[in-house]
Amino acid sequence: MIRFDNSYARMPEGFFARVNPTPVSAPRLLALNGPLADRLGLDRDLLASGPGVEMLAGNALPPGAEPIAQAYAGHQFGGFVPQLGDGRAVLLGEVVAPDGARFDLQLKGSGPTPFSRRGDGRAWMGPVLREYAVSEFMAAMDVPTTRALAAVATGDMVWREQGGLPGAVLTRVASSHIRVGTFQYFAVRDRQDALAALTDHVIARHYPDATGALDLLDRVVARQAETIAHWMSLGFIHGVMNTDNMAISGETIDYGPCAFMDAYHPATVFSSIDRTGRYAWANQPQIAVWNLAQFATCLIPLMGEEEAAVEAATASVHRFAPLYQAAWMRRFGAKLGIEGEPHRPLIEALLSLMAQQRGDFTRVFAGLSDGTARDEFTDRAAFDAWARDWQALSPDQAMMLQANPRRIPRNHRIEAAIESAVAGDMSTFNRLFEAVTHPRDLRDDWADLSHAPLEQEVVHHTFCGT
Template sequence: MIHFDNSYARLPQGFFARTRPTPVSSPRLLVLNETLAERLGLDPAHLASDGVEMLAGNAVPDGAEPIAQAYAGHQFGGFSPQLGDGRAVLLGEVIAPDGQRFDLQLKGSGKTPFSRRGDGRAWMGPVLREYLVSEYMAAMGVPTTRALAAIATGDLVFREQGGLPGAVLTRVAASHIRVGTFQYFAVRDDIERLRQLTDHVIDRHYPQCKDPLELLDAVVARQARTIADWMALGFIHGVMNTDNMAISGETIDYGPCAFMDAYHPDTVFSSIDTQGRYAWAQQPQMAVWNLAQFATCLIPLMGEEEAAVEAATKAVHRFGPLYQAAWLERFGAKLSIDGAQHQALIERLLTLMAQQRADFTRVFAGLAHGGARDEFIDRDAFDAWHADWQALSPDMALMARVNPLRIPRNHRIEGAIESAVAGDMQPFRKLLDACTRPFEARADWSDLSTAPTSSEAVRRTFCGT
């Protein structure tokens, strides 16, 4: 039995629409995160049997108050005043044994009042992609939403490719409140609900904060650390719209996300990011842009306007030095050096990698375990850098605990999805096991660490909505 305590559903009218998941025809468990279930105080055995009906949206458990949350957002710079959960339903909030509160959301659970012309469904590919990538991020210590379960619905979802097998993802998050949630009320000049939302976020996520300015400072600091984590893994979110930036600092909404194979700072995967707005190197700047939109929402709550604008501007500008310090710490750890003292050495390596399209993950893993030289075409240039780095006496054991042996590579994800659609979940389970133990060397996982050949490389990813 799940015990819910639904604080967001107790907020006033306007924050959400009460709506129930739409039942599916033949729910079947694809994968269950037993470790996460236990972390939440849930019974994995129950979830894998009778609980499948709940995870599919066919049964609403006692105490749940299913809602679709309202939010707005800037999407690739263009503002949409009303978005909201168009294919997701928040069942409620569970309190884990340690007292921490988590949202339990069904993604792909049918139409809601915010669906517009969409069907509210998801197909198996994006569900398995988000499950795999979010769990990899959790294994790497990156703040992220989590995946509790993936359910096959037995129904077809129709997209450009035709009829595809439907699925529902059970997503777990500290909350699903976004920058776009604040924008939803700000654009309507609804100061009272802005104040209520701010108080709710402070109470739920930032109890150390006394006012909106302190909240802004705290969110800026969290986002600086999260974006630095992304950069250190070669992760590209792909859709850093304001409705996809969580106030909690968690990584959320893994639509067209990807990890780089060959390194270049301008790398883009998302098929809809035709201008490179959300390229790897642009992510810190886009975070600042999003945080500026968040700050704009809070200004009406911060007293006299001129002073509020000045204070909010200073808070957003703190992102730069906070992010830079976190970036130097992450990349310094990857090389077992003091990043602040040896920034030039880090940048020399990245420049060399970009020039020669060296594999991002394999270079850093190779520096820890041996074999990095093989990733470069110009071995002399690498040797010169390597000699300077070795002179600093890096600790290989420490590096081995920081640099993963593998990432969820695009071509492996696509292959696992293709097999799952054909009815074989084994490749997905193997990839999931290997990616949630990213530092463990095993012979039967060695193929998952190799870079794709030219014919295997996946250069475009899709939202899958």
Template sequence: MTIHIPFDNSYAALPDAFYTRQAPTPVKTPSMIAWNGALAAELGITGESAEVFAGNAVPEGADPLAQLYAGHQFGSYNPQLGDGRAILLGEVIDTTGQRRDIQLKGSGPTPYSRMGDGRAWLGPVLREYVVSEAMHALGIPTTRALAAVGTGQPVYREQGGLPGAVLTRVASSHLRVGTFQIFAHRGEIDALRTLTDYAIARHYPDADGPMGLLSAVCAAQSELVAAWMSVGFIHGVMNTDNCTISGETIDYGPCAFMDAYDEARVFSSIDQTGRYAYGNQPRIAVWNMAQLATSLIQLYDDKEAAVEEATAIVHAMPAQLQAAWLRRFGAKIGLSDAVPEDQFLIEELLTLMQTDGADFTNSFATLGTDTARDQFTDRAAFDAWDQKWRGRVGPNAASIMVRANPQIIPRNHRIEAMIEAAVAGDMVPFERLMQALAAPFDVPAAFEDLRRPPTKAEIVPATFCGT
């Protein structure tokens, strides 16, 4: 089918030092697995094409390239990373006037592949498709999934040959903290200044210089991480190359939504120390912003003054995070006007949930109903908390909570079952998950089973990087 994508590229107009121009590598037999028609309409795209979204055909107006960046990975600096299996086709101006990237993920090797094959297999592609669209439905800033395309050729990993796939990802941009780090680390100040000016113009046009950019990104990341926490989301790999300047969730690798609440919960198979555990995410967000600050300081002649200003901005971030957290969790217990004194009431509930192994999503979703205490084994302790809670909330609590507490999340065991079925050629579980997760705050009875936490045998103990 003929396709038209109204490209309007800007990143490709930056100096060559920012990327390598390269077309995606064609695949054997492209076939459309999933197509997000509503998102395509938002982007002004007409038609659809497995050939284009597999990388076999470069559409008119595209200017394909692989972006360069560096990053701290689990706290250790890697001086050069970059798009090792992704190609930015170009940008469009969507129907709201927002500039957005269109990127193929799993589209073959690039100069930044570091001995990898540049490919993706079907499982991680469908995981990112489902989870990113679920995140969007939850109202949390995120990259989006436009298409998933089968390649008709296997990808070889530890499990042997697996069906290959390409994901088309849409983002406000793919600028990362690591994009700034690479030029700062190299001492390429002109490139760093060009990048900073570009980021301000694209994302924060009201920001006053590099420190204004830092302040805006700190605010965006504070809101993002608080939103993650409020739905029990664990990113799993909050490296600086996975931290966007736009404040969008990006790179759904070993991510997961918690079932039973646990402040120390880790899913990522490669996070051996718990660096990116659920409860550590606010601290890591601040750490990542300190790395951005370190890069931006290089733009100033008066380094001492720049360090002082940047330090004040980063040191203010924990309070920003806490305020965003309190607002989010206050709403989850029915408070539109949560004050610092309410933190104890919220944390007391979370402590009960952790002690009892209560399900995070269902505990909040049932608050105020006859089934709320059924989530807890120590029902007397919950009843005592419930009495205090009812004394604090007002008559509008239910209407506040229904907008803050999803009834359904993309649970790990459902995702794993969906992937297993898809590999066998059955896309019904994928389609059913997508339909249910599109309206997470109002789940019809037909999807009630998807709310159920995993049985002991169904628990997914670890998730894996999508490479």
């Protein structure tokens, strides 16, 4: 039994379209996140059973579900699209966990909706397994994120540029799926009544102490500053930071062409659709500010007299920079086991050295704890000179071990796991998943998963899968 209480489905007309998932021919469970099921108060054995898999595939609706596709707009690579919406996802409803926390339960890849824009509404196995692994790694590293409850093969083929590919459905869990683009959807239609209702809903759901639209903006700015700084400290590149992919909750959402850097360079881009580098690793903080400015624009009509509202909203968005810089310093300071703004030049010097010598982002920082970081540099004398200044600060080893994963979901490892899964073997994926969801553990049997890719294994481009 799932304890549903579907507050978003009670919002006014125009917020969503009511639509059921499209059934699939032969659902088969690929992966089930037992600990997350427990967190939600769900019976993991029931979910893994035949009836449970039918529900996770979209073939059967659990009692209390009110399936909807949410409406939203968005800036995509800077160009505004007034209507996007859930084109391949259906929100089954909101689960109330045993501790009273509320979570969206969504099926992604569950078939077409009124927002599909001629798309098939389906997902293939590759992007589903990528999101499953990457989002759960992020959760293990305490990054605010949507979660993956289950992945189910559909038994049906989906057609992409590569040809026919095996279909799959992801069951995604989030504190909500409300985005900057949700606000834009109503702002562009001059629906101030809807904006007010949405603002009240978000405050009640995510920021219950907020006193109004401006206070909400302040809190979203602060939360996004923390999230983006956390991304940067892990070498994570979202790949498609459109306004419809920025959650008001501050959670990382929509893992499409996402990736983690191997060799460090601030201009790194993986997404095959990001041809100009708009969403490169180093650009993510500026893009967050740009997105937040769009959010602020939506809220201005709710803030009173226009001139004063514009001034207040502008000041709120400008708070991102100092908040982000403080969060960045905490995150990168922890990676070096040091604290305090005066040490920023030392951190920047290491990053500069890494960029010059293409040091592996994860291995350099993890190697600072066990003395192997030096091996990641070709000019070891330059590293030694830097390390003398760092070691003079008596770095905190416990802080470093907490901040630095030994393993990440490396692109080539994910690709290998997907290839095996498509061939019917989930063991490679299961091993990778177990390792990256225990990213700080030192395990000899996982040592190979910490290795940087060989030259022939390097993944240069990632794809959305839509």
